[in-house]
Amino acid sequence: MTTDDLIGKTLGGYEILDRIGQGGMATVYRARQTSMNRIVALKVLPRHFMRDDTYIQRFEREVKIVSQLEHRNIVPVHDYGQYDGQPYIAMRYMPAGSVDDLLKQGVLSPEKILSIIQQIAPALDYAHSKNVLHRDLKPSNILMDDDGGAYITDFGIARIVGSEGQGYTITTQGVVGTPSYMSPEQAQGKDLDGRSDIYSLGVMLFEMATGRRPFQNDTPYGIAVMQVTAAPPLPRSLNPNISAALEQVIIKALKKNPDDRYQTATELAQDLETAILHPDKLHDTQPRALQINPALQQTQPAFIEKKTTPSSGTGAPSPAPVPAVRTPPPSYAGRPISQHLPPPGFRSRVRNIRRSNPGNWWIGIIVGGLIGCALLMGIVLALAMLASTLISSDDPPPTAQRGGQLATPASATSTVISSSILTAQAAARVSPTQIMPIDVEPSATFEADFVPSQIVYFAYRNDKYDIYLYDMLTGVEVPLTDDDSSSSYPMVSPDGTKMLFQSNRDGDFDIYIMDLASREVTQLTDNTVSDRTAAWSPDGQWIVYSSDTRGDGNHDIYRIPAIGGEPELIFSNGQRNGHPRISPDGRSMVFTSGDSNNASSWEIIRMDLSTGETLQLTANDTRDASPSFTPDGQRIIYNPYGDGLSAIATIDLNGSESPQILYDGEGYEWGMNYSADGKWLIFNSEIEDVSYIFVMRADGTGVRKIEGIDGFYPSWVQRR
Structure with missing residues (x-):
């Protein structure tokens, strides 16, 4: 019997009337205690959580703790028990909500x-x-x-x-x-x-x-x-x-x-x-409001088809403001949103902004020294540069600081850095991979279809975040990064030979490429702002990423040649734009766009890379994030948000149909990546304080948890 089936039933002397709340580990009902004819709030542990002793222990612990606390402003517990093995807690009913x-x-x-x-x-x-x-x-x-x-x-x-x-x-x-x-x-x-x-x-x-x-x-x-x-x-x-x-x-x-x-x-x-x-x-020690440089508030041009010619003078006109992406009425499908090409001279202007902000460096050093972290659902060590009040990142990776280890190139060419040599001691796990079923698909069917592969992901080990390579066939995990900095968000190239990632090893987060055979690392971007969530073009020739260009928490989208070169602005509308991904045919890009201070405004946007036209695919008052294309390029996979959790869903290219939920488990699912053949999805789910890695079929069936590892943002390494 599921918790949804309990309404109208009697559970241990409590007649369940209706559901009044749903939490991460329990469902709360309004119920009538038949023996005393009083209304209570009945917290019930769902049966699918009863397989995990953690939830049962938390239930029991809540009773033990609250029984020691007798205060007029702490909700009292009336009763605790089990009915047919299902635990419940009866508490005072609060009719006015929360x-x-x-x-x-x-x-x-x-x-x-x-x-x-x-x-x-x-x-x-x-x-x-x-x-x-x-x-x-x-x-x-x-x-x-x-x-x-x-x-x-x-x-x-x-x-x-x-x-x-x-x-x-x-x-x-x-x-x-x-x-x-x-x-x-x-x-x-x-x-x-x-x-x-x-x-x-x-x-x-x-x-x-x-x-x-x-x-x-x-x-x-x-x-x-x-x-x-x-x-x-x-x-x-x-x-x-x-x-x-x-x-x-x-x-x-x-x-x-x-x-x-x-x-x-x-x-x-x-x-x-x-x-x-x-x-x-009380003495007022705070200013009425921060005075923001008007230049930082100006909306930037939205699309550039090819590299802009730097201005040769100082009289170039200012970029024309571009309206932010607006949400259409819920009954409408997505609609094109006009964009404007930048005027001559815009490229040099953007680079000047990116190179400014030297004061953030020493603030980053101080904050970086304070951070040594371990995360909820696998959390923290984070962005030293974001400690500045001028930089408030919207999707920061963990931070551990290492300064002066990498040479700063004087030109736009990339710098090659030798990585640490892996030793036999780096092999952290030696047992074969166990993939545990979550649904009812027969294991024999799953195992006959699934071919073990290698994956990369970032994880918290030894008091910091690094990127790891895990071989499902041998069960061996080895570190790909191992220094004093924080490295995260890996993505393997289409040919399986290289890996993108972001790292703060030079003081702020930049984009790097690692050759997976030699472990040589190439620094791709170099500036004083935050660059993040990079991805490959389908042909592996370009890298797209988001950058906090103005240091105000609003990110623009750029591309840069994979071999190094000058970044080119693709999209800017003065809002937070992140997680850009290119379609399999290279013609479109999807990303998240919205107010950096209001996650509920974040929507999924698809952009035609040849015309610069954009189409808003989602329109709601909850957070939508982490979009990417399905392997056939016909749908968008992303993370919708609701009830405090994140699910995995797909939506059509025009946003004209309702989203289709592929998987909505007990945790916070994100970090999805398809296998090269398009048959499998790998992702992480943050459950309690651990981020587990799961694999499932592309249609959302056959969900399996990879036992023995935990981490974030897994990406396949194809065997070639």
Whole structure:
């Protein structure tokens, strides 16, 4: 019996009336306790999670922890039991929903914010006094009653400080929680205390006051990176009605260093009360709004068909503004969006912008030295350059810094660097690969069709992120990068001989190519901004990538010859444009485009590379990301977003049909790549704090988990 089948049934003395919530590990129902004729909230563990002891242990642990906490603003547990082997928890029913439900109606008034914080702050401090860390404080875990009462709930991933040896700690990797709300130290897998929950409370405060979270990104991994490295936007830049005093409280709660934050939730609540009721008593240490250079706000030209001739003078006209991609009404298919060619002289102007920003270098060095990470779902070590307030990346990779190791070329030609020599000690795993079934396809059928291959991916090993090669036939994993820098997002060339990746080994993220036979590395881009998510053209002659050209978090799309040369601008509209991919026939490109500060605005765009015309394929209020073409070029595969998770879906080339879901598992799926024959898809799924690698048929059937490895962004290495 699935949880969806439970409505109308009786489970252990509880008559289930309707479903009121769906979380990552449980479903919550409104139910009537027949013995006492009262309405309760019944949290039920779905049967497909019962195969994993982790979920059962979390259920049991939540009961143990909450039974120790008796506070008026912590949701009490009435009962715990099992019915036909299916665990459930009966809790007090809160009819007014959660703070998350309130936020769906818009920003909250200062008075409402104060009322909520004043109630949950003492409850949080009380839990801390009992040595309990919540570790997943967020609006959906603050429930409301009809009288405006606020209550903390969901202690499923809470931890009792000092209890690691008593069976309370389920994960050995230590990074659990929701990336949008976790503290920098939580994202890095460090030891935590109550101040980590204070940071999460600060994120909630930011969201209640501005209507959005401080950091948004394509993946949980990217968000966690930003928690560590990026400065949050000033709240008053998002909501000018926020007072300077309230902004000051929010900024202090979000300090990266726990010592600089509020030390208790009550201390935060007291300053919040002063800021809202007596704002003149708090000194305004923040400017009203950042003054942004108008040149950085100017919308750039959108399409360039071939390399632009540099200007020979200073009187070239400014590029004409190009309207941003607009969302059509939901009932319409995608539509062409006009683009403009840049005026003469634009190329040299763009390069000047890319070469400017020298002040970010030393900031990057400082921040890079602070980062040594381990990630939720496999998270962090991230982008040193993004610590600057002028650079707020939207899809950053992990960071470990290495400065001065690579020569900076004086010209546009590429620089070749010898990589580390692999030794016998590099073979980390020696057992043959086990591919475990997720669905019911007979193993014999799957194994008869599937040919083991080699794959590359990036993963967290030895306190940093590197790229690894894994042989499914032998079960051996070897590192392809092994230095002090952070390397990620590998993609193998169409002929299987080379590998693209991004690395911050010269201080900021640039694009590199590795020869897989010799392990020689060629630096392809060299500038002072972030270049990322590179991909090959089908013939292997060109590389497309996104670049934070202006250092403002909005990325433009470029191409560069695979043998090195001058980058050429392909698309720019003043927004965040990322994950470009070229169609098999080389005529089209797909990418994600939207507001860098609002992930829900990100849509899938297809571009005709000969005319520059674009077509918007998705139109909704949720995040769509990571598009690519199917092997036949007839559809787009991408990650739609919903209910906090990411699925794998395809959509037709014109966006005229509803998306077709290929796979929507329990985790956050992304990083899809097709095999050379187009029969198989490989991808990663972040489940709890581990990013597993899966393989399935191109039609979404035969899903298998590759046992013994974990990592991100897998790419096939074809045997030749």
